[in-house]
Amino acid sequence: MGFSTFKSANKLITGQAALEYLATAIAQFKIKKPLIVSDQGVVKSGTIQHVLDLLDVEYAIYDAVRPEPELEQVQDCIDFYHTHQNDAVIAVGGGSALDIAKCVAALASQNGDIHDFVGIDKIKQRDIALIVIPTTSGTGSEVTNIAILSDTKNQMKQGIVSDALLPDVAIVSPIMSVSCPASVTAASGVDALVHAIEAYISVNHSEITDGLALQAIELIVEYLPQAYALPSNLIAREKMATASLMAGLAFGNAGVGAVHALAYPLGGKYKMAHGVSNALMLPYVLKWNILGCAERLSKIAKLLKLGCSEVHTENAEKLVEFLHKFCRQLNIPAGLREFSIQEHEIPALATEAIKVERLLKNNPRQLSIQDIEAIYREAY
Numbered sequence: 001m002g003f004s005t006f007k008s009a010n011k012l013i014t015g016q017a018a019l020e021y022l023a024t025a026i027a028q029f030k031i032k033k034p035l036i037v038s039d040q041g042v043v044k045s046g047t048i049q050h051v052l053d054l055l056d057v058e059y060a061i062y063d064a065v066r067p068e069p070e071l072e073q074v075q076d077c078i079d080f081y082h083t084h085q086n087d088a089v090i091a092v093g094g095g096s097a098l099d100i101a102k103c104v105a106a107l108a109s110q111n112g113d114i115h116d117f118v119g120i121d122k123i124k125q126r127d128i129a130l131i132v133i134p135t136t137s138g139t140g141s142e143v144t145n146i147a148i149l150s151d152t153k154n155q156m157k158q159g160i161v162s163d164a165l166l167p168d169v170a171i172v173s174p175i176m177s178v179s180c181p182a183s184v185t186a187a188s189g190v191d192a193l194v195h196a197i198e199a200y201i202s203v204n205h206s207e208i209t210d211g212l213a214l215q216a217i218e219l220i221v222e223y224l225p226q227a228y229a230l231p232s233n234l235i236a237r238e239k240m241a242t243a244s245l246m247a248g249l250a251f252g253n254a255g256v257g258a259v260h261a262l263a264y265p266l267g268g269k270y271k272m273a274h275g276v277s278n279a280l281m282l283p284y285v286l287k288w289n290i291l292g293c294a295e296r297l298s299k300i301a302k303l304l305k306l307g308c309s310e311v312h313t314e315n316a317e318k319l320v321e322f323l324h325k326f327c328r329q330l331n332i333p334a335g336l337r338e339f340s341i342q343e344h345e346i347p348a349l350a351t352e353a354i355k356v357e358r359l360l361k362n363n364p365r366q367l368s369i370q371d372i373e374a375i376y377r378e379a380y
């Protein structure tokens, strides 16, 4: 007798001409001097120019966001916002720039240290307009109420979860991801695939998130290899932009599970890119999860025409095998040892991963610390 809620950015603008909506959004929010939050990759590739060319207001650019950014970078960016007397935030970048921008828009008008806002519902409101324009496909951050930032002290990725982080407008244009380096296309694309799969098998899934997740999975499996093979393929870029948005909507509401929980310590301690750490853990965690969600994994296998057995576990195993190959095709390394991680470090990784209760509680199989250690060993 429960109920489920569905959250999203307030307005989603998609399609090849999506950027044209920016002027409308700026007028609607009466923005006079926005802060553009971006990073060096997006600036140096010239991609930011697509946005700057459309601005007929004064603006300031903070382009110092680092990949997998630290919590402390939020304060640096808030100081920049005040110094330049900005009145709105426009994020132009991958998940890293979007997550920093979301926190800046929510916190620049409030007192307190960023560390105090880590966790669930610690930010009560946002007073500053927030427009996000993703350049990767992707994290789905454009539609989620989450920012994932690195906690350098604890060498962990931490989640800031609050509806105040949901953007006012998400403008999702395939033109913005054309300049992505192949490795970023691959890693962020697999991240989107993991979002969709984990949302589909989450204990909190709903009919709405199921529909979004399955459609996203189908699109990503078909179009990610094409976007990777030919970066200028606008059709593939557009399908991926839509798919990662849909995966974002799915996991933003159903949650992600153990793949992400086990990936967090890899990102926190070894600075592994988020998509890569997820891709590494994906097949191993799913194999372990078969016991808890064979029927759902079998449904995905059937959707991808991988399995036609009446035995769910057989189809689920075929899916796991396929995902191994899918990631190799995109040149994502297969094992932890390829990242100079020592085998004796595995218990410490498991100690960190078991703390990610926020995500582990969504997983279709309950995991003990011994289970987690065993999964890391299989993934070694």
Ligand SMILES: NC(=O)c1ccc[n+]([C@@H]2O[C@H](COP(=O)([O-])OP(=O)(O)OC[C@H]3O[C@@H](n4cnc5c(N)ncnc54)[C@H](O)[C@@H]3O)[C@@H](O)[C@H]2O)c1
Pocket (backbone or CB within 6 Å): 039, 040, 041, 042, 045, 047, 066, 067, 068, 069, 093, 094, 095, 096, 097, 099, 135, 136, 137, 138, 139, 140, 141, 144, 145, 146, 147, 148, 149, 157, 176, 177, 178, 179, 180, 181, 184, 187, 188, 191, 274, 275
């Ligand atoms: N908030 C959420 O819901 C959510 C979900 C998943 C991941 N994340 C977080 O997002 C971050 C990862 O984001 P990401 O995978 O999008 O990568 P990213 O933002 O870290 O970017 C990776 C690299 O690609 C470059 N880049 C991005 N777009 C480019 C473009 N169009 N042209 C040229 N270079 C480009 C960047 O400069 C950077 O060097 C992690 O910190 C992760 O934890 C957040």
Ligand SMILES: [Fe+2]
Pocket (backbone or CB within 6 Å): 139, 191, 194, 195, 260, 274, 278
């Ligand atoms: Fe993710």
